[in-house]
Every structure is written in C-alpha cells, then in structure tokens.
Amino acid sequence: MKHTIRALLVLSISLTGLSGESLPNTTQTLNAKIELGRRLFYDADLSINGTMSCATCHEQRRAFTDGNSAHPGALGDFGKRNVPGLANVGLHKNLTWGHNHLSGLAEQALAPIRGTDPIEMGMNGYENEITKRLSQNGCYQKLFSLAFHEQKGAINLSTVTQALESFEKTLISNNSLYDQKMRAKKPLPTKEAREGKKLFFGAAKCNTCHSAPLFSDDDFHQIQSKNQTQNPQFKDYGLSDVTGDIKDKNVFRTPSLRNAALTSPYWHDGSAKTLDDAIRKHDLKINQSMNAKDIQKIIAFINTLTDNDFVTNPNFSKPKVECPY
Numbered sequence: 001m002k003h004t005i006r007a008l009l010v011l012s013i014s015l016t017g018l019s020g021e022s023l024p025n026t027t028q029t030l031n032a033k034i035e036l037g038r039r040l041f042y043d044a045d046l047s048i049n050g051t052m053s054c055a056t057c058h059e060q061r062r063a064f065t066d067g068n069s070a071h072p073g074a075l076g077d078f079g080k081r082n083v084p085g086l087a088n089v090g091l092h093k094n095l096t097w098g099h100n101h102l103s104g105l106a107e108q109a110l111a112p113i114r115g116t117d118p119i120e121m122g123m124n125g126y127e128n129e130i131t132k133r134l135s136q137n138g139c140y141q142k143l144f145s146l147a148f149h150e151q152k153g154a155i156n157l158s159t160v161t162q163a164l165e166s167f168e169k170t171l172i173s174n175n176s177l178y179d180q181k182m183r184a185k186k187p188l189p190t191k192e193a194r195e196g197k198k199l200f201f202g203a204a205k206c207n208t209c210h211s212a213p214l215f216s217d218d219d220f221h222q223i224q225s226k227n228q229t230q231n232p233q234f235k236d237y238g239l240s241d242v243t244g245d246i247k248d249k250n251v252f253r254t255p256s257l258r259n260a261a262l263t264s265p266y267w268h269d270g271s272a273k274t275l276d277d278a279i280r281k282h283d284l285k286i287n288q289s290m291n292a293k294d295i296q297k298i299i300a301f302i303n304t305l306t307d308n309d310f311v312t313n314p315n316f317s318k319p320k321v322e323c324p325y
C-alpha cells in the first residue's frame, strides 16, 4: 500500500514537471537505478584503495552478512560491530544496530563510504575521487544518465547513494519454508519446527520483539545486563551513543531473524557463535529458564526462515561486466 502511494506520487511529480513532448519512462528509470545500484554495491572503486565493496562485508550467500564477528575496514581499522543482513532492509524504519534517526538507506550508505568511526571504505574527503573514477566508465555514464536524467546524469555521492538505495529496496526475502506454508495455510513439515513455532509465538514470547513478518519490531530494547562485558576494543553503548540519553545505554535494535541460520555469528558485537548462544545471551528470565529441548525446537523453527531463493537470486548477485544498456 505504502509503495503504491509512493509510486503514484513519483508519477505525479514527474508529470507536473513536464515540459517536453513525451512522458518519461518511469519503469526504465527505476530499472536503470536498480541496475546501477547493484553495480555500485559490487564495485570496490567506492573504497579508497580499491579493495572493498559493499559486498565485501555483505555477501549474498550469507544473506548479506560476512561470517565474522566484525569486519576490518579497507585501511585495517578494526570493525566495531557485527555486519547485519540486508533481507527486507527497505521495509525497516530504523537502520543499523542502534540509530533512531537515519532518514533512509541513502543516508545510511554514507556511513560505510565516508564514515570514520571506524573507517570502512575510507572515502571521507575523497568524494570527488568517486566522481572521477566512475565517470571513466562508459557503462556508468549511460546508467547514470538513464537513472538520473533530471539531474542530467550527475555522478556524485547523492546519486550514488540514491542508486544504492533503489537496489537495496529490491532485497526482499519472503519465500522461506515458513512463508510458503503460511501462504498455503499449511503447517510446517516437522513436529519439532511446529512446536518451536508455538513456543516462539506463545510461551517464550519471542515475537513480542522479533515480530512477524519482519521478525523484528524495528524497535530498541535493553536485553543485556549492565555489567555484561563490553567489546574491549570499543565501548559500544548502542542507542545512547546516538541520543546521549542514559536510559538508552546498552539499548539495541531488535535484529530480524530471517535467514538467521546463515548469519552467524550473532549480536551487535558478534559475541554469540551459535543460535543457541544468541538465545541464551538475552538477559530475560524467559530465555534463560528455557530447557535445551525448547531451545532446539525454537531453532528448528528459526531454520524455516531460511530463504534459498533470496541467497541465490541472480538479480542480487555480482553483475556481469558487459553493460546491459
């Protein structure tokens, strides 16, 4: 619904701004933006020394995580946080582990490109270098002019991050076994997963925070005790580092559990190696009082949230070198 409204809005804006004789081809513009965003996502030219693309840390086969507790930056800085997956990221209103006022995916993309805490792609102060590098590529010239004809095909950080956003919005994961069975109104195939589902939505109350269908309420919670050890490399207090408010200390956004079987290690600092560790680590009575069998059942349920189509979809993979336009 929200998307239909947005599409209508986009259409009416482009109609009112019209002076020429033909309507702009909005489908072609959007497709060019998505293709452009995908190419940029896989392009190491967005990093200072050409060693790191978005996909270095966000690998499709791992549901766009990387398998490490944290990933070092292009210049060797220690990573501060665990790499979150990108499934359905366009549907989240709060982005990252602990931020409540990022305006959207385009703004978020500035953090890896030119952030300094920690340095990831290392382009702070080198924004013009991005324009210079990408402008040398004929395919990019074509794609930017198709995608951003109102900006006359300008190649800059603003159009780069808008294109990345368009691609990221296509990263929809909705074809796990759980989704298939829910759509068909059929039960999950194994008894263990069925019992796990019942616990997840019932006695164990997981869904109060990991709420379906995103398996995240997109909200912030303090689920670690105050005296739990911090990552010694960094003091990371979550949301309070952004708001400065003491009551936000150690408060983090609920991560989605979609594809969680593929996204180990877990937690904002990657300190939980397995799903079992990740569940027990919640400083909530209910999580800690569950017996091993119950946890196994819940994990069997979480495993039904793995979407093989999502992690093999060719539209999300590294594009071929040949220019599609």
Ligand code: HEC
Residues within 6 Å of the ligand: 041, 046, 052, 053, 054, 055, 056, 057, 058, 071, 072, 073, 074, 079, 080, 081, 082, 083, 084, 085, 086, 089, 092, 094, 095, 096, 097, 098, 105, 108, 109, 112, 113, 120, 121, 164, 168
């Ligand atoms: C060095 C590794 C690294 C690189 C390179 C990287 N990311 Fe990330 N990404 C992370 C980490 C770590 C986080 C979590 C940041 C936080 O919570 O503060 C993150 C978070 C995100 C999020 C928020 C996800 C969510 O669930 O809210 C998005 C979207 C994202 N990255 C997209 C990108 C894009 C686009 C690029 C390329 C321009 C990129 N990333 C490059 C490590 C990386």
Ligand code: HEC
Residues within 6 Å of the ligand: 200, 204, 205, 206, 207, 208, 209, 210, 220, 221, 222, 223, 224, 252, 253, 254, 255, 256, 257, 260, 263, 265, 266, 267, 268, 269, 275, 278, 279, 282, 284, 286, 287, 298
């Ligand atoms: C009060 C809200 C809340 C409840 C209830 C809750 N969780 Fe969480 N969960 C979180 C938050 C917040 C995190 C992130 C913690 C961090 O990294 O600091 C998390 C992290 C996780 C992770 C790690 C995911 C990842 O990608 O790192 C798993 C797995 C998980 N929870 C499963 C469960 C299960 C299973 C239950 C029910 C037994 C449950 N949670 C109940 C809020 C909650």
